[in-house]
Amino acid sequence: MTTTGILLLAILILGFLITFQIAKASEYVSVLKGEKKAFEQNNRINAFLMVVFLVLGLIGVWWCNKALYPKTLMPYPAASEHGKNIDTMLMITIAITGIVFLITQILLFWFAYKYQHSEKRQAFFYPHNNKLEVLWTTVPAIALCILVGFGLFYWFRMTGEAPADAMQVEITGKQFGWIYRYPGKDGEFGKKYYRNIDEATGNQLGLIWRDTTIIKKDRHNNPVGEAKLKADPQGFDDLVDNTAMYLVKGKAVKLIINSRDVIHDVGLSHFRLKMDAVPGTPTTMWFTPQYTTDEMKKITNNPKFEYEISCDQMCGNSHYAMRGIIKVVTPEEFILWKAKQKPAYALAFPETVATLAQPAAPVADSAASTQRHP
């Protein structure tokens, strides 16, 4: 153990000893003084501390807000239309719960102080009052109905169907990163099958590029059947990318969310949204970005600002570093960016790009990955 460790331990033990000695001494004093007197003194001190705690606590709440509010997302506008609704809902909830918080906490600590024990007084025998009880059943019920009403109104707006002209982007989580896929010129995603995934040949999503027969194996590596896959030409022009998700300002986007292994979560804090990525069960979420990344840099006064995708569902040991980026750009920038991208198929089979029109010949190797045993 280093000296710091020993020092810390020594201070801790010393603190304990002193506290213990004081505690023991005060017990002896109370015996000498008489239990009643000692009780009265303790009671007065603690009652007073209740009020001190209340006052300091309320000042603390104000001060904490002053110090930390600028560090939250609230000083800046939400980056999506949905996010603005969520911020409104947040304000309504803060207002209602804030009032209740102040009233109840003030009453609690104030009553504790005011009605401290006194020999001269007796407590008021007051076992029940039906009117009061009905009052504080109905008032919270009405307040909550208001919150439920607003909440569900916004909830159905957000979770309803995406606009028909929304662009589609597929985002797939894996340990530990994100895969983005855009449909090509045909506007359709090609079919994929998870047993067809082969990172070595650049097929990280398992797109079906060739006619393939995959021999299914059980966990002991015994063959239990086969899957005949037919090449899907719709997938030949799909863009697959790991660097960033490009979205267009003012254009609705529908995310199709998948996972390749465990549950992840697409957390978009600036857009105020998130949705789990569940293996085997695709989920969706749509929104309309309001500001480009460059605009947001100016709004937040932070030249390093990025729309970050945080994985919000525990997914393994590098969960904390599973970072993705969304670049919101203008429509012109998006066209330029897209023009520069090559479909994943073209990257995997540069030699066959010329003959894209014809279905490619089956390649036995594409199923190789599934034949390996863990």
Add this chain to the structure above:
Amino acid sequence: MSNEALHGHPEVVTTHDVHHDEHHVHHHKETFITKYVFSQDHKMIAKQFLITGMIWAVIGGLMSVLFRLQLGYPDQTFPWLEDILGRWAKGGKISAENYYALVTMHGTVLVFFVLTGGLSGTFANFLIPLQIGARDMASPFMNMLSYWFFFGGSIVMISSLFIQTGPFSGGWTAYPPLSALGDASPGSKTGMDLWITAMAMFVVSSLLGGLNYISTVLNMRTKGMSMTRMPLTMWALFFTAVLGVLSFPVLLSGFILLLFDRHGGTSFYLSDIYIAATKTALPNEGGSAILFQHLFWFLGHPEVYIILLPAMGMASEIISINARKPIFGYMAMVGSMFAITILAFLVWAHHMFVTGLNPFLGSVFVLLTLLIAVPSAIKVFNWLTTIWKANIKFTPGMMFALGFVSLFISGGLTGIFLGNSTLDIHLHDTYFVIAHFHIVMGVSAFFGMFAGIYHWFPKMYGRFMNNTMAYIHFWVTLAGAYLIFWPMHYEGLAGMPRRYLDYTGWESFKQFAELNKFISTVAIIVFAVQLLFIFNFFYSIFKGRKLTKPNPWGATTLEWTTPIRPGHGNWPGEIPEVHRWAYDYSKDGRDFIPQTEPIGPNESHH
């Protein structure tokens, strides 16, 4: 039922009991083993639960100190940590693997082993027979088994810390596929098997205990103790046991399916999985990972109330006694606890708003979730009215009970944010959630537990705990709890995700480095003060100020009619008969009227 036997012929029963007790005292010399180890006395079993729970609380708390060190000082190393912890802190730094093992174990240990086993196990065992007037539990043997299953589960859980691949590290909620696949996370190898085994034993313990509590409360109340004359602690512990008995089996079934997926080749939770680490596509198709979450939260949400209800019950009782005033709205308190018990089963999917749950289903759960705030509000207003025009004695128990109310309000109100799916979609799995549940079910349940320990310690050991240390414990813990968790709400409002061990790589979350340091420092101080409490507890068992009268707080309930150190069987003579409810404080000019006193001819009616 045995009501007849107990109440119909009290003379017969009591003569037998008196005989039995005399027999006990004079002829059966209890050995160390039967008295302290395999004891069937509910009071001793309660103490076993309490002390085991305290050991667990220190371990679980220490884990949080370790990962708070990492969170507060992500760029520093602490070489002395390696001296103490060996491979857990290689190079003086908590690695990602160990960080996740620590947070997972911290959650599991505190939710189940401390705040369920340690809290319910202690106070249901200790108080039920004493407060309803019974000599012991319905089945003392089952009660003993309940503790030893708990102990066995504890040993298995502890042992998982020492295996090669490390303990389970996928979060206390154990969501598959992560928890099902050893190739996805080393903690999901043997560590997860041990975790499931320990949890299965814990569920068995909890069921054995719960069935016992229910049958004891229903069948073994003394003469005159109708259900509506029971103290609120009894109602709370009764509803807690009902919740546990109905929901723990669902959790166990979820774990069994998980075991099948892990070792039997089934696909309940698994589908379409490719593991990059081994470059393998798994054979499982057609399962649903979300199914586990339904099974888990069907227990998981009632579990919150399994933790909270005992604290509510004890706080109600202790506030009433020390306010020298009847609890306001007894029937409303019972009714609201009943409503909470029912609603607890109907809100589980609010943990799953962002799993792709059908939005309409989500909206139903929003409504039901916010509905549960109504009984909670009733309870808070009733507590406030109880201390209105009271004559409050600030015993340590009372202070912790008041602290409980304060924390319950603060944490409960943020639940209204998270129960609303519109806000949850933003705040889910951020520090806002951490702040919310630590305040409302972590710290506040702990406050209920502390209140109970300080209040009933004289009954347990015939001595008082030291007041000065208790007051220091209270003020530092209350202030510390708010200092730790209040600012976390702001981190949540910045979208800062939970379960990250280092935020320095994130442009959106790195602005809280200073705050994280501050929180870690306060957490360490608060933890040290808990050690002071532990010291006070054990010191006072042996050296505390002795009780001189059997009813030190001037309480009306039955446990204070027993001798200062009651033997097995609780009352040396007949079990007292009950004539009134438990809350006749400051009535008709008298400070308190014990439950055992018959209604006087001129007594006012309420």
